[in-house]
Amino acid sequence: MAMFLLANHAEVDTQNVYSNTALYYAVEQSNIEMASILLSYGANPNFQCHFNVTPFEIAWVKYIDSPELHFEMMKLLVTNIVKTEHCNAVDTNLSGFIQNKRLINESGDLKELEQQCHKEIEEMKSISVGENGKSFFDIFVLQKDINTLARCANNPDIVKCQDKFSMYSSFIEKSIKEGKARAKLLQGAAESMDEIFESN
Structure with a gap:
């Protein structure tokens, strides 16, 4: 509830x-x-x-x-x-x-x-993440840029950082999970768009 x-x-x-x-x-x-x-x-x-x-x-x-x-x-x-x-x-x-x-x-x-x-x-x-100058803290703790988060979530080096920052590992784990879900959603959308344009 x-x-x-x-x-x-x-x-x-x-x-x-x-x-x-x-x-x-x-x-x-x-x-x-x-x-x-x-x-x-x-x-x-x-x-x-x-x-x-x-x-x-x-x-x-x-x-x-x-x-x-x-x-x-x-x-x-x-x-x-x-x-x-x-x-x-x-x-x-x-x-x-x-x-x-x-x-x-x-x-x-x-x-x-x-x-x-x-x-x-x-x-x-x-630690800078991506090309927009945002930090690891901005992306994986504050989630200031969901698109960068989606691009980085499957990077094995990012997953290693979860263990490095033990105090904030739960925030990082949650962000990685949400980033992977967003990446999957974007991939599905891109594939759907490709199918639409191929059929025309």
């Missing part, structure tokens, strides 16, 4: 009477799959409810109590926060963002995780 609503342009950060969003509940229930889906549709982990609590803070409290059990959720949220920071998709002066950064800094392991994210993104930004 959630996928249907999101695919049909439902507002991902709609709030209830307590100003909680769907991401709050996904994090509260430790539902990594739903949190990942919501984040992929633009859910904001920096959003503060009436009590000035962010979804990230809910996950952070759980993580501090039981790090092994809640590490994957924290990794998901930290990689998303760093990604949005690098693509200027978040106002870094907002109190929710500042609050989340403070919480990251309070944990040595999370700070290390954040630094690894920054390092991988900087390296991805240094």
